[in-house]
Amino acid sequence: MTRVLVVGSGLAGLIAAVRATDAGHRVTLVTKAALSDSNTRYAQGGIAAALFPDDSTDAHILDTLRAGAGLCDAAAVRVLCEEGPARVRDLIRFGVDFDRDESGITRGLEAAHSRSRVLHAGGDATGAAIETALVATVQERAKRAHALGGDQITIHEHTMLVDLIVTDDQGSARVTGALLLGPDGDRHTVSADAVILATGGAGALYRHTTNPAIATGDGVAAAWRAGAAVADVEFYQFHPTALAVPGTPLVSEAVRGEGAVLLTSTGERFMPAIHPDAELAPRDIVARGIAAQMKAQGGAPVLLDATGLGRALLESRFPTITAACRAAGLDWAVEPIPVAPAAHYWMGGVATDGWGRTSLSGLYAVGEVARTGAHGANRLASNSLLEAAVFADRAVRALDAEEQGPPFFDDLDVIAELDGAVLDSADPDSAEHADGTLVDRGTLQELLWEAAGVHRSGSGLTRAAVTLAGWRAVDRAGAGVAELETGNLLDLGRLIVAAALAREESRGAHHRADFPDSRPELARPHFSRRPESLTRTLLTVPSQPSEAIAC
Ligand code: SIN
Numbered sequence: 265m266t267r268v269l270v271v272g273s274g275l276a277g278l279i280a281a282v283r284a285t286d287a288g289h290r291v292t293l294v295t296k297a298a299l300s301d302s303n304t305r306y307a308q309g310g311i312a313a314a315l316f317p318d319d320s321t322d323a324h325i326l327d328t329l330r331a332g333a334g335l336c337d338a339a340a341v342r343v344l345c346e347e348g349p350a351r352v353r354d355l356i357r358f359g360v361d362f363d364r365d366e367s368g369i370t371r372g373l374e375a376a377h378s379r380s381r382v383l384h385a386g387g388d389a390t391g392a393a394i395e396t397a398l399v400a401t402v403q404e405r406a407k408r409a410h411a412l413g414g415d416q417i418t419i420h421e422h423t424m425l426v427d428l429i430v431t432d433d434q435g436s437a438r439v440t441g442a443l444l445l446g447p448d449g450d451r452h453t454v455s456a457d458a459v460i461l462a463t464g465g466a467g468a469l470y471r472h473t474t475n476p477a478i479a480t481g482d483g484v485a486a487a488w489r490a491g492a493a494v495a496d497v498e499f500y501q502f503h504p505t506a507l508a509v510p511g512t513p514l515v516s517e518a519v520r521g522e523g524a525v526l527l528t529s530t531g532e533r534f535m536p537a538i539h540p541d542a543e544l545a546p547r548d549i550v551a552r553g554i555a556a557q558m559k560a561q562g563g564a565p566v567l568l569d570a571t572g573l574g575r576a577l578l579e580s581r582f583p584t585i586t587a588a589c590r591a592a593g594l595d596w597a598v599e600p601i602p603v604a605p606a607a608h609y610w611m612g613g614v615a616t617d618g619w620g621r622t623s624l625s626g627l628y629a630v631g632e633v634a635r636t637g638a639h640g641a642n643r644l645a646s647n648s649l650l651e652a653a654v655f656a657d658r659a660v661r662a663l664d665a666e667e668q669g670p671p672f673f674d675d676l677d678v679i680a681e682l683d684g685a686v687l688d689s690a691d692p693d694s695a696e697h698a699d700g701t702l703v704d705r706g707t708l709q710e711l712l713w714e715a716a717g718v719h720r721s722g723s724g725l726t727r728a729a730v731t732l733a734g735w736r737a738v739d740r741a742g743a744g745v746a747e748l749e750t751g752n753l754l755d756l757g758r759l760i761v762a763a764a765l766a767r768e769e770s771r772g773a774h775h776r777a778d779f780p781d782s783r784p785e786l787a788r789p790h791f792s793r794r795p796e797s798l799t800r801t802l803l804t805v806p807s808q809p810s811e812a813i814a815c
Contacts, residue, residue, distance in 0.1 A: 323379055491794050
């Protein structure tokens with residue numbers, strides 16, 4: 265029996281917890297907020313899978329590769345699209361009630377998909393439906409274990425990952441647990457044979473985001489500090505259409521899939537002049553098209569005209585967006601609504617192989633925290649829930665199976681592609697940061713939005729790197745949740761800016777004004793890892809905290 269610590273309770277974490285419990289492992293699930301609080305809950309459009317007779321795995325693969333702009337890992341994409349349908353059927357078994365009509369499960373079309381293949385639930389409440397079903401499944405497993413007198417799965421809410429514990433395993437580093445901050449403010453260590461990170465993305469890096477405030481990249485930051493390789497961190501996806509009101513709620517791609525169009529502030533369509541697929545062009549192209557149009561009209565948001573869809577369809581198919589419009593005093597059945605791009609999804613993250621294994625033994629990463637290579641430089645719409653389901657399942661299968669072969673990262677040549685400059689400027693423990701100004705989260709978000717947002721330039725990124733180098737975070741030893749989060753955002757902001765500076769081309773979601781074209785010789789991922797000399801600082805188990813949580 266393996267002791268498994270799962271960190272995070274979105275789709276990826278919940279699937280990992282259920283699968284690991286069912287496989288007979290002893291599971292501890294910790295999550296920073298309440299069990300049902302996660303980025304998954306906000307997903308609208310749905311989950312893409314080649315499940316219908318007019319579709320094929322190959323067509324889904326092709327669409328994913330095209331959107332990924334030359335940076336996808338072809339093997340990861342194949343796994344995603346081949347295993348996706350089975351994982352969607354698992355979700356149905358776990359109680360997810362996808363929308364149906366008289367012909368069966370209904371499906372939507374989203375940008376850059378050559379077929380309608382996006383399943384949805386509750387209209388545009390797909391993520392909420394998935395989260396609800398999986399939370400119930402996990403709770404049922406915990407209840408059953410408890411009734412049988414066992415503790416095969418225990419759940420700790422409002423418990424934050426502070427750092428990973430790395431120990432020396434005969435000369436090589438191994439993750440053996442985590443340091444956690446509990447709801448009472450106490451720190452605890454938990455030992456585990458395997459830690460599965462499922463902590464999600466880091467939309468809170470940016471001033472405008474569709475993510476909830478809890479999306480502060482805690483898992484990527486902790487993995488980076490522990491010495492795990494990260495990859496492609498410069499690729500952050502900006503959703504083209506967030507409602508341009510406080511909180512920037514998402515307005516799903518599916519709305520454009522149903523026929524809504526984008527208009528300038530004076531009411532003209534502008535996307536047909538930018539791309540033959542107009543409003544259904546890949547997400548990065550639509551986001552940049554909107555950002556450019558906003559600049560041309562003095563910063564005012566563009567308009568999304570969904571009036572042609574009719575009130576009945578808007579209210580039944582998109583109840584979440586209808587409610588968000590209503591809360592903002594807008595009636596989208598009768599008037600176009602203001603929309604603008606917002607940070608949405610991180611393609612980069614902790615580098616994993618096809619089994620969720622990271623470059624550190626004992627550490628797995630699944631869902632948005634991971635960079636599997638399935639999304640390349642630009643994720644295809646509605647592939648994120650699918651990726652979380654597919655690779656969480658595979659990580660659990662990999663826990664005690666050796667037949668998957670050695671991890672990808674045994675090939676150290678891959679990580680040898682490290683860029684020394686990236687490492688130096690991004691390192692949180694570098695002496696140059698010690699006397700800096702205490703970082704302010706709002707100012708950091710503003711800086712990232714301006715310098716490392718939809719449009720980037722070498723000069724803007726260089727200025728941002730200098731500013732970031734002059735900031736410091738609160739000492740992690742005594743920090744509370746908000747301070748730890750801000751420290752994580754600072755570490756990640758440095759990483760993203762450094763990686764964006766290092767990638768001297770435009771590709772997918774990464775667009776540099778000074779290098780406006782893709783450079784074929786740069787069509788490869790960018791792996792980075794902290795130098796071993798610095799990760800040694802984490803090689804000891806902290807002595808103060810007690811082992812109060814059993815795993
Ligand atoms: C959306 O509904 O537009 C979001 C779907 C996604 O991010 O894949």
